[in-house]
Amino acid sequence: xxxxIVRRLLQLVVTLIALSALIFIWLRNLPGGPVDxxxxxxxxxxTRALLTKALGYDQPIxxxxxxxxxxxxxxxxxxxxxTGEPVTEVIGRAFPATIExxxxxxIIAIGLGVPLGYLAARYRGRLLDNLSxxxxxxxxxxxxFFLGYLLKDVFTQNIHWFPPSGRLSTGLDxxxxxxxxxLDGLLTREFDATADALWHLILPAFTLATIPLAxxxxxxxxxxLDVLNEDYVRTAEAxxxxxxxxxxxxxLRNALLPVVTIIGLQTGALLSGAVLTEKVxxxxxxxxxxxxxxxxxxxxxxxxxxxxxxxxxxxxxxLLVDLSYAVIDPRVRVR
Amino acid sequence: xxLLDVRDLSVVFxxxxxxxxxxxDKVSFSVEPGQTVGLVGESGCGKSVTSLAIMGxxxxxxxxxxxxxFFDGADLLQLRPDDMRDRRGRDIGMIFQDPLSxxxxxxxxxxxxxxxxxxxxxMDRKAALKEARELLDAVGIPDPTRRxxxxxxxxxxxxxxxxxxxxxxxxxxxxxxxxxxxxxxDVTIQAQILTLLKQLVDETGTxxxxxxxxxxxxxxxxxxxxxxxxxxxxERAARHELFARPRHPYTRGLLDSxxxxxxxxxxxxxxIRGSVADNIPWAEGCAFAPRCDNVVDAxxxxxxxxxxxxxxxxxxxxxxxxxxxxxx
Numbered sequence: 001x002x003x004x005i006v007r008r009l010l011q012l013v014v015t016l017i018a019l020s021a022l023i024f025i026w027l028r029n030l031p032g033g034p035v036d037x038x039x040x041x042x043x044x045x046x047t048r049a050l051l052t053k054a055l056g057y058d059q060p061i062x063x064x065x066x067x068x069x070x071x072x073x074x075x076x077x078x079x080x081x082x083t084g085e086p087v088t089e090v091i092g093r094a095f096p097a098t099i100e101x102x103x104x105x106x107i108i109a110i111g112l113g114v115p116l117g118y119l120a121a122r123y124r125g126r127l128l129d130n131l132s133x134x135x136x137x138x139x140x141x142x143x144x145f146f147l148g149y150l151l152k153d154v155f156t157q158n159i160h161w162f163p164p165s166g167r168l169s170t171g172l173d174x175x176x177x178x179x180x181x182x183l184d185g186l187l188t189r190e191f192d193a194t195a196d197a198l199w200h201l202i203l204p205a206f207t208l209a210t211i212p213l214a215x216x217x218x219x220x221x222x223x224x225l226d227v228l229n230e231d232y233v234r235t236a237e238a239x240x241x242x243x244x245x246x247x248x249x250x251x252l253r254n255a256l257l258p259v260v261t262i263i264g265l266q267t268g269a270l271l272s273g274a275v276l277t278e279k280v281x282x283x284x285x286x287x288x289x290x291x292x293x294x295x296x297x298x299x300x301x302x303x304x305x306x307x308x309x310x311x312x313x314x315x316x317x318x319l320l321v322d323l324s325y326a327v328i329d330p331r332v333r334v335r
Numbered sequence: 336x337x338l339l340d341v342r343d344l345s346v347v348f349x350x351x352x353x354x355x356x357x358x359x360d361k362v363s364f365s366v367e368p369g370q371t372v373g374l375v376g377e378s379g380c381g382k383s384v385t386s387l388a389i390m391g392x393x394x395x396x397x398x399x400x401x402x403x404x405f406f407d408g409a410d411l412l413q414l415r416p417d418d419m420r421d422r423r424g425r426d427i428g429m430i431f432q433d434p435l436s437x438x439x440x441x442x443x444x445x446x447x448x449x450x451x452x453x454x455x456x457x458m459d460r461k462a463a464l465k466e467a468r469e470l471l472d473a474v475g476i477p478d479p480t481r482r483x484x485x486x487x488x489x490x491x492x493x494x495x496x497x498x499x500x501x502x503x504x505x506x507x508x509x510x511x512x513x514x515x516x517x518x519x520x521d522v523t524i525q526a527q528i529l530t531l532l533k534q535l536v537d538e539t540g541t542x543x544x545x546x547x548x549x550x551x552x553x554x555x556x557x558x559x560x561x562x563x564x565x566x567x568x569x570e571r572a573a574r575h576e577l578f579a580r581p582r583h584p585y586t587r588g589l590l591d592s593x594x595x596x597x598x599x600x601x602x603x604x605x606x607i608r609g610s611v612a613d614n615i616p617w618a619e620g621c622a623f624a625p626r627c628d629n630v631v632d633a634x635x636x637x638x639x640x641x642x643x644x645x646x647x648x649x650x651x652x653x654x655x656x657x658x659x660x661x662x663x
Contacts (some may be wrong), residue, residue, distance in 0.1 A: 149351055205453055231436040238431075239451040239502065240423035249450070253441050330486040 001326065008319050015315060016308060020072070024065050027300055034081040039295020055081070065223040068304070075270070075300060078301035082293070087196070087305045090289065095309070096179030097167060098285035102270050104205035109212035110263065117220025117259075118252065124225065132217055139214030144273050148207045148280035158313045162203045167280035169196050208273050212266040218260045223255040230254070257329055264321030271310050286310070336408070336543050337365040339510055340446045344402035346384050346393065358618060361402070362565035366510065371559035373535060373544040373574075375550065375589070379611045382498040385419055387513045389414075389544075391419045397658070406510070426446045427648040428541075430505030434495035438487040444471070445483030448502050461634040470501040475531060487509055493524040500531065507539060512547045538545045550593055554578060562586050565614050565622035568641060572648035582644060584629045584654040621653070627652045 033052050052058050055066070071078065077087035120132040124215065156164035167181055174193035179185045182201065185194025211281030227233060228251065236250040271286075290306050293299035326332045358380060366372045370393050374382040379545075388400050389392050391477040403442065404411040406426065411419060414636040423429075431437040439447060448470055449463035458466065464483060471479035474497040476506065487495055496516060503511055515523035533556055545557055553560055553574065560577045562570040562585065571582040581587040588607035609626040616622070620635040633653040641651040 135405050231431060231433060234392060235431060235437045235499070235502070238390060238423055238429040238438070239454065240420045240425060241450060242420070243590040245450060245454070249442060249446075250439050251350055254439070257441075330443075331440060 004326075005323065007180040008322070012315050012319070016311060019068070019311050020304070021065060021307055024068060024305055025061060027298065027303055028057075028061060028064075028296060033298045034300060035163070038081065060303050077305040080302050081299045082296050082302075087301045090302055091286070091305055091309065093179070094285045094289045097283060098274050098278070098287060100180045100182060101201065101204055101208060101283060101285060102267070102274060103209035105270060106212065108205055108209040109216050109266070113213045113216030114220050114252075114256070114259065116219040118224050118247075118255075119223035120217065120221040121228065132221065136214035136217045139210045142210065142211070144276045144286050145206060145280055147210060148277055151203055151207055152280060163200050167197060167200050167283060169200075170192070172196055204277050204283055206279040207280065208270065211269050211273060212263075215262055215266060216259060218257065219259050223258050224251060227251050253328070257325065260321055260325060260328065264318040267317040271314065338368045338406065339366040340405040341365065341385075341389065342403040342404075342405070344385065344388060344404060345400070346381070346388050347399045348400045349395060350397055351397060352554055358566055359388065359407040362563070362566070362568055363570065364561050364571065366542050366544060368509065368542055369540045370546060370559065371557045371590050373553040374544060374563060375553055375560055376563035377421070377548055377611065380563040382563050383514055385563075385572070386429070386514050386544065386546055390423060390427060390512065391416070397575065424451050424508070425506045426508050427510045427512065428506070428508040430496070430499050430513045430516045433519045434492060434499050434517070435487060437499055439496055440487055443484050443486055443500050444490070448498065449528070450503060451502055451505045467501070467505075471498065474501045474535070476501075478604060492520055493527060496524075496529065498530050500528075500535070504535060504539065504541070507540060509542070510542045511536070512544045512546070515548070517549070517552065532556070548652045550589055562589070565611070565617065567617060567622070567651065568649065569623065569651045570647065570648065572644070576646050576648060582650050584627045584656055585623050587656045629656065
């Protein structure tokens with residue numbers, strides 16, 4: 001087990017180094033750049049040359065990359081070109097927001113997806129099953145930004161159930177401990193802040209959850225259908241076990257193995273979905289930061305760090321999924 | 336009173352858009368306490384479906400079960416699903432064909448034995464595991480304490496089948512149904528499992544329904560044998576009677592197809608010609624007629640009746656075999 005973890009972590013390091021080089025070179029080959037953004041269109045060539053030199057962009061790209069990596073190894077990702085703040089601070093502020101949103105979305109997707117998928121399989125061919133098939137197809141097909149604006153329009157403009165944007169109501173006095181507002185409220189016993197944060201969280205989380213939810217429903221349904229035909233389920237029935245035991249221990253425990261893998265892969269979809277969802281609901285997270293950093297003049301240092309972080313999250317989540325797989329499936333453990 | 340009395344049990348599979356298929360056709364037989372009864376026939380003759388119907392394990396949709404299955408005076412087919420659930424595993428145990436796929440791959444053996452004790456005998460996990468250890472020991476699994484924590488893929492095929500037997504017998508049921516319990520095992524293990532079953536049945540007084548296509552299994556184990564063909568009982572006889580004087584041409588064919596060590600070298604193995612696919616519907620005559628060497632005109636004029644024989648059995652044949660064959 002430990003060897004597996006070590007090997008995977010080494011793989012992770014190699015992946016990140018390769019990725020960093022790719023991002024670095026790719027970003028600098030995009031048209032436009034921080035110099036244009038900072039100086040505007042009417043700057044003289046002399047000023048441009050000065051700033052380019054000051055930012056170090058006149059050096060060969062490999063030299064720039066080497067310097068970048070050198071600093072990264074000491075934990076220094078540079079300063080944002082837009083605001084001048086250290087990149088770690090900028091990202092540190094936005095990171096909890098996105099994680100909070102993604103976690104909430106995943107809780108919704110798993111919490112609804114697994115039971116729905118199970119029921120659809122159990123009542124295969126009946127109304128509920130057909131509805132779930134149609135619903136998941138719709139969930140996968142609807143573009144996130146469209147669904148986001150639709151939900152926002154209905155639930156904040158027509159019926160005022162939820163706030164239209166942001167993470168907290170303005171004027172709410174809350175204490176910031178971890179940056180996870182729901183958690184902060186609980187830690188500081190400011191339960192009104194927790195409730196308010198949750199209230200703001202529901203719509204964006206649902207929007208972000210639609211695709212993973214649809215995938216999990218489909219996957220669970222297919223997987224449960226497979227397992228229902230297995231001999232050991234018949235054995236469990238022959239033992240006269242209660243429904244609850246058969247469902248949990250004999251059907252779901254086996255059927256969820258492939259679903260767990262899918263959950264890991266869906267984190268990727270979640271990260272890209274967060275960009276759109278955060279834009280719609282003005283959620284100050286990584287997604288907003290990414291779009292702002294691209295449109296606001298190619299903020300190279302922030303973008304590099306952001307993309308690396310996204311890759312890191314994706315790889316780590318999938319590592320955790322693989323490890324959890326070994327815990328759930330004894331056949332994997334032995335190998 | 337018989338322990339189990341199956342009367343006119345029929346199972347018809349009905350899928351939308353398909354012609355209904357009668358898998359079991361008015362099958363009647365009974366099992367006395369402590370008796371071992373064989374259900375014999377080739378693939379597709381309805382023997383497994385019969386056992387699943389008795390256990391109430393057929394899929395809820397797509398089939399119609401009629402007739403009566405009296406166990407302990409109650410008709411199992413009329414029981415509410417929850418009442419049947421209470422009896423399964425407690426009063427009637429069942430062993431299946433493929434021991435690997437019949438055990439849950441992600442649950443330790445110990446839990447799979449213990450859960451049936453927890454369910455029917457109200458034990459807590461600790462007591463149930465202790466009892467499970469005893470059961471594994473009783474079915475001849477070496478080092479049972481260690482096996483409790485192991486998973487099905489970690490033990491051998493023979494041990495898996497022993498574990499399934501331990502599960503089926505955990506609550507000391509009065510009836511055990513074994514559906515081809517040795518088919519997936521190699522020959523030496525087959526013999527061990529059959530010996531074990533025989534020993535356990537003798538010790539506990541459990542009645543046994545042995546479902547098999549292998550007459551060798553029947554020869555060593557069963558008191559009475561029901562030969563099924565095309566969903567109907569075609570011959571019923573005491574074991575020694577069946578082997579000494581098979582009356583139905585199908586039974587005779589099955590006996591002749593058993594390979595013999597004392598047969599002359601180079602002699603070809605006898606086989607029943609044709610396959611189940613050649614069957615004619617029972618309504619038009621004897622389903623076996625197209626494959627039968629003894630066929631007469633009457634065989635194509637309606638279902639032959641099941642009639643008592645002079646030796647106390649039953650026979651469904653217009654032109655039975657009369658010559659004697661030696662016990663294989």
